[in-house]
Amino acid sequence: xxxxxxxxxxxxxxxxxxxxxxxxxxxxxxxxxxxxxxxxxxxxxxxxxxxxxxxxxxxxxxxxxxxxxxxxxxxxxxxxxxxxxxxxxxxxxxxxxxxxxxxxxxxxxxxxxxxxxxxxxxxxxxxxxxx
Amino acid sequence: xxxxxxxxxxxxxxxxxxxxxxxxxxxxxxxxxxxxxxxxxxxxxxxxxxxxxxxxxxxxxxxxxxxxxxxxxxxxxxxxxxxxxxxxxxxxxxxxxxxxxxxxxxxxxxxxxxxxxxxxxxxxxxxxxxxxxxxxxxxxxxxxxxxxxxxxxxxxxxxxxxxxxxxxxxxxxxxxxxxxxxxxxxxxxxxxxxxxxxxxxxxxxxxxxxxxxxxxxxxxxxxxxxxxxxxxxxxxxxxxxxxxxxxxxxxxxxxxxxxxxxxxxxxxxxxxxxxxxxxxxxxxxxxxxxxxxxxxxxxxxxxxxxxxxxxxxxxxxxxxxxxxxxxxxxxxxxxxxxxxxxxxxxxxx
Numbered sequence: 001x002x003x004x005x006x007x008x009x010x011x012x013x014x015x016x017x018x019x020x021x022x023x024x025x026x027x028x029x030x031x032x033x034x035x036x037x038x039x040x041x042x043x044x045x046x047x048x049x050x051x052x053x054x055x056x057x058x059x060x061x062x063x064x065x066x067x068x069x070x071x072x073x074x075x076x077x078x079x080x081x082x083x084x085x086x087x088x089x090x091x092x093x094x095x096x097x098x099x100x101x102x103x104x105x106x107x108x109x110x111x112x113x114x115x116x117x118x119x120x121x122x123x124x125x126x127x128x129x130x131x
Numbered sequence: 132x133x134x135x136x137x138x139x140x141x142x143x144x145x146x147x148x149x150x151x152x153x154x155x156x157x158x159x160x161x162x163x164x165x166x167x168x169x170x171x172x173x174x175x176x177x178x179x180x181x182x183x184x185x186x187x188x189x190x191x192x193x194x195x196x197x198x199x200x201x202x203x204x205x206x207x208x209x210x211x212x213x214x215x216x217x218x219x220x221x222x223x224x225x226x227x228x229x230x231x232x233x234x235x236x237x238x239x240x241x242x243x244x245x246x247x248x249x250x251x252x253x254x255x256x257x258x259x260x261x262x263x264x265x266x267x268x269x270x271x272x273x274x275x276x277x278x279x280x281x282x283x284x285x286x287x288x289x290x291x292x293x294x295x296x297x298x299x300x301x302x303x304x305x306x307x308x309x310x311x312x313x314x315x316x317x318x319x320x321x322x323x324x325x326x327x328x329x330x331x332x333x334x335x336x337x338x339x340x341x342x343x344x345x346x347x348x349x350x351x352x353x354x355x356x357x358x359x360x361x362x363x364x365x366x367x368x369x370x371x372x373x374x375x376x377x378x379x380x381x382x383x384x385x386x387x388x389x390x391x392x393x394x395x396x397x398x399x400x401x402x403x404x405x406x407x408x409x410x411x412x413x414x415x416x417x418x419x420x421x422x423x424x425x426x427x428x429x430x431x432x433x434x435x436x437x438x439x440x441x442x443x444x445x446x447x448x449x450x451x452x453x454x455x456x457x458x459x460x461x462x463x464x465x466x467x468x469x470x471x472x473x474x475x476x477x478x479x480x
Contacts, residue, residue, distance in 0.1 A: 020213045024189055031190050116220025117189070 010128055013037045013057035015045045015074065016090065017066045021113070025061060028117045029124065042069030046077060057085060059127055063113075064091045064098045072098075072105040079106045086127035090115070178206045185210045188225055189218065199233045208235050212260045219293075227263050236263045243269055252284050259288025267296040274300055274312075283311045290319020295326050302330040305348065306341035317344070321351055328354040335360040338368055343376040350380030358384055362392045365408075371401045378404055382411025390417035397423050397439075402432040409435050413442025421449040428457070428465065436465075440472045451476070 012034050014025040019040070026036045037055050039045035045062070048055050060078065064071040071089050078087070087107045091098045099110050108127060111120055177200070184197050199207060211230050215223060230236055239261070242254035255273060258266040266288070273285035286304050289297045301323075304316035320327040327348070334345035335357055342364060349357035357380060364377035378396055381389035393415065396408035409427050412420045424446070427439035443450030457469035 018217075020217050024214070024217045027186055027189055114215075114217050114219045114223070117191070117218055117222055118220060 009033045009035055010058035011035045011037065011055060012059045012061060012124070013039065013045060013048065013055065014061045015039045015042065015066070015071070016061075016063040017041060018063070021063065021090070024117065025120075028121060032121055032124075034124075041066060042071075042074040042077075045074060049078070049081070049083070057083075059086045059088065059124060061088045061090065061124075064089050064102055072101045072107075075102065075105040075107050086130065088123060088127060174202070174206060177203060178210070181206055181210055185214055185226075188229065189214055189222060191222060197229050197233060204235065204238065207233060208257065208261070211235070212257070215260065215262055223262070227261065230261045231263055231265060236261055236265055240266060240269055243273070248278060248281065252281055255281070255284045255288045259291040262292050264292060264294055264296055267292060271297050271300045274304055279310070279312065282308075283315050286312055286315040286319055290315070290322050293323075298323065298327060298330055302327070302334070306334055306344045313344075317348055320348055324352065325354075328352060328356055332356055332360060335364070338364075338370065338373065340370075342368065343370065343372040346373065346376040346380040350376070350383035353383060355384055355386060358386055358388060362389065365392050365396055365404075371404060374399060374401065374404045375407050378407035378411050382407065382414040385414045385416070387415065387417060390415050390420055394420050394423045397427050397430075397435075402430075402435060405430060405432065405435045406438050409438035409442055413438070413445040416445060418446050418449050421446055421453060424450065425453045428453075436468065440468050444472050444476045 012025075012029055014022060014029070014036055015038075016022050016025070017040050022038045022040065026038060029036045037048055037057065039048055045060075049057070060075075060083075062071040062074055066074075069077075075087050075089070086109070089102045089107045089110050090113050091102065091110050092113055102110055109123055111123065181197070181203065188197070197207065208230070211226055215226050215230075218226070236258065239254045239258045242250050243258065246254060251273075255270060258270060270285045270289045270292075274282055274289070276282050276285065282304075286301065286308075289301055298320075301316050301319050305313055305320055307313075308316055320331070331345045331349050331352075331354070334341040335349055346357065346361055346364060349361070361377045361380040361384070364373045365381065368374050368377065374396070378393060381393055390412065393408045393412050397405055397412075399405050399408065405427065409424065409430075412424055421443060424439045424443050428436050428443075430436050430439065440454060443453050451473070454469045454473050457465050460466050460469070
């Protein structure tokens with residue numbers, strides 16, 4: 001039976017400089033009924049969230065390692081903007097320093113790449129339920 | 132006089148011949164461009180259709196197996212490899228099964244068996260990215276290839292294939308291989324995570340040339356199972372490199388049980404071991420190490436003094452007090468070191 005969270009569509013912002021990751025995130029999360037906004041960099045994500053009529057995501061998924069502004073910096077900036085939504089970051093296996101930095105920046109959970117899409121969906125549902 | 136018109140005619144004939152060749156060449160180029168464009172258009176349409184089928188697999192739907200038409204091999208392989216780089220779990224297994232049933236893995240294995248050096252390297256790269264366990268035996272064989280570059284590519288490919296297959300071979304390459312092969316195999320083992328711990332523990336548990344490398348990898352894997360082996364190596368191994376790596380491993384594990392042997396290692400006869408022990412004590416964070424670290428501030432080797440000062444700063448109150456006491460030290464270098472470490476500590480958020 002679908003839970004209330006699953007039937008209520010949420011807006012998810014997915015930020016990753018790898019187009020294959022963006023594609024899979026969009027595909028899987030839209031199948032679960034969510035609206036997915038994609039950005040390939042931190043500045044592009046910030047641009048989506050600024051100005052009149054800007055998107056208001058219910059959850060952010062973000063790669064930690066990105067050129068320019070990395071995921072932890074983006075997380076800090078979003079928190080500074082008052083965006084108090086769950087933040088799930090994507091990291092490489094073995095990068096425990098990245099995970100620590102991510103949590104210190106205000107992230108709520110992480111997934112190791114490559115990830116099992118079923119686990120990702122379960123984490124997204126759990127984080128959205130906690131809101 | 133009669134020779135001139137004859138020569139003119141020959142020149143004109145030559146010009147006509149050149150023009151004819153140029154026209155033919157031009158026509159051939161136009162035709163080749165049109166054929167290439169049609170082929171690219173067809174491939175692009177086909178790629179789009181295949182991409183939808185791969186998306187259906189990624190979505191976990193029951194879209195049925197992918198169908199492969201003539202000329203699809205490259206596009207299919209690219210799409211599956213891209214998807215495999217993102218996902219893990221049952222969906223990845225389904226994608227690998229598709230790559231196998233479509234013959235993509237077998238074709239690359241055939242290339243690996245019969246191709247020239249360049250094609251064999253390419254085949255191994257692609258086999259690693261296709262992550263098929265059925266490629267493991269051929270890649271293990273390639274670890275002994277006479278070409279060092281091909282051995283390195285084989286190790287990297289094996290590192291990408293999940294599971295415990297080929298672990299003994301990767302461990303052997305990481306511990307006993309030379310140069311880039313050892314380095315690539317070591318990275319492959321780090322990617323395997325916990326699965327690599329047991330075979331490495333075996334090498335870390337006994338003295339020998341492989342012990343220091345095994346301890347280095349176990350530390351990076353943060354394998355607490357390595358704690359007894361690392362303590363033994365630090366206390367008893369005659370090989371200075373093994374003691375050095377043991378101290379570093381204990382620092383990475385940061386377990387309280389490592390504090391006593393690390394304190395003792397601050398008196399090791401080899402300065403490199405003392406450096407690692409001083410660094411590791413800061414990571415372990417046991418405040419009872421402060422007196423020994425304070426003593427290490429007077430070590431004859433500069434890097435021992437630096438690491439001891441850094442570790443004292445990490446130990447909290449007793450360590451900070453020891454560094455502050457250095458403000459009145461007669462040696463200017465010690466005063467400067469203490470001031471620098473304390474200012475770095477204050478600057479930390």
